[in-house]
Amino acid sequence: xxxxxxxxxxxxxxxxxxxxxxxxxxxxxxxxxxxxxxxxxxxxxxxxxxxxxxxxxxxxxxxxxxxxxxxxxxxxxxxxxxxxxxxxxxxxxxxxxxxxxxxxxxxxxxxxxxxxxxxxxxxxxxxxxxxxxxxxxxxxxxxxxxxxxxxxxxxxxxxxxxxxxxxxxxxxxxxxxxxxxxxxxxxxxxxxxxxxxxxxxxxxxxxxxxxxxxxxxxxxxxxxxxx
Numbered sequence: 001x002x003x004x005x006x007x008x009x010x011x012x013x014x015x016x017x018x019x020x021x022x023x024x025x026x027x028x029x030x031x032x033x034x035x036x037x038x039x040x041x042x043x044x045x046x047x048x049x050x051x052x053x054x055x056x057x058x059x060x061x062x063x064x065x066x067x068x069x070x071x072x073x074x075x076x077x078x079x080x081x082x083x084x085x086x087x088x089x090x091x092x093x094x095x096x097x098x099x100x101x102x103x104x105x106x107x108x109x110x111x112x113x114x115x116x117x118x119x120x121x122x123x124x125x126x127x128x129x130x131x132x133x134x135x136x137x138x139x140x141x142x143x144x145x146x147x148x149x150x151x152x153x154x155x156x157x158x159x160x161x162x163x164x165x166x167x168x169x170x171x172x173x174x175x176x177x178x179x180x181x182x183x184x185x186x187x188x189x190x191x192x193x194x195x196x197x198x199x200x201x202x203x204x205x206x207x208x209x210x211x212x213x214x215x216x217x218x219x220x221x222x223x224x225x226x227x
Contacts, residue, residue, distance in 0.1 A: 004029070004065070004195070005030070007062055007065065008061070009026040022048040035190040035209045036195075037212045038215060039214050039215070040221070044217060050166050055086075085113075085160065085163075089166045090150065090153045090165075090168070098142060101139065105153075106127055110123055145178075146178065150170065151185070154185060166198075167197070171200075171205065179205075187208065
C-alpha cells in the first residue's frame with residue numbers, strides 16, 4: 001500500500017464559459033519520508049494540487065487515498081480532523097493571526113485537538129525552543145521579522161506532529177540567507193522521517209529535494225528522482 005496516492009485527480013473551478021480546469025488527470029504515488037519539490041510556472045496548478053493533498057480542497061473527480069482511506073470522499077468535518085491529525089502547512093504569507101501572540105498562534109491547533117493546558121504549554125515550549133523563538137512567545141506577528149514569522153508558522157504546523165509537511169512558496173517573502181535557514185529546517189524534518197512536499201518557483205530549492213514533480217497547464221509534465 002502506498003502512503004499517499006492521487007488517482008485521476010481533476011479540479012475544475014467555475015461553470016460554463018467561465019470554467020477553468022486547474023488539474024487534469026493527476027496521478028501521483030508518494031512514499032513515506034520523501035522530500036519532493038513541485039515546480040512549474042504560475043497558474044500551472046501547483047498550489048491547487050498541494051491544497052488537495054493537504055485536505056484543504058476536494059477534487060472535482062478522481063480519488064485521493066491516504067494510507068488506504070479515501071480522503072476525497074470525506075465531508076468537511078472529516079477533512080478538518082484529517083488535517084489536524086496528519087498535515088502541517090506553511091505558506092509564503094505566514095498566515096499567522098495578527099491579534100494573537102506567537103504562543104497562542106502555535107497553540108491553536110493543539111486547542112482544536114482538545115489537548116489539555118499542561119500538554120499545550122509543554123508542546124509550545126518544545127517547538128519554540130526548537131525554532132529559536134522561546135523569547136518571542138508573548139510577541140505579536142507584527143513585532144517579528146519575516147524569518148521569525150515563518151519559523152513561528154512552522155512551529156504551528158508541527159504542533160500536532162503531522163505525518164506530512166506541506167510548504168507553498170515558503171521562502172518567497174524572505175531574503176536569501178533566511179530562506180536557506182528555513183530550507184534547512186525542512187531538510188531536518190525530512191531527515192527525521194517526515195514526508196515533506198514543497199511548491200516552489202526556485203530551481204535551487206528544487207535541487208535540494210530528492211524528487212521533482214514538474215507541472216504544466218494542470219498536468220504532470222515530468223516526475224523524476226534527483227538523488
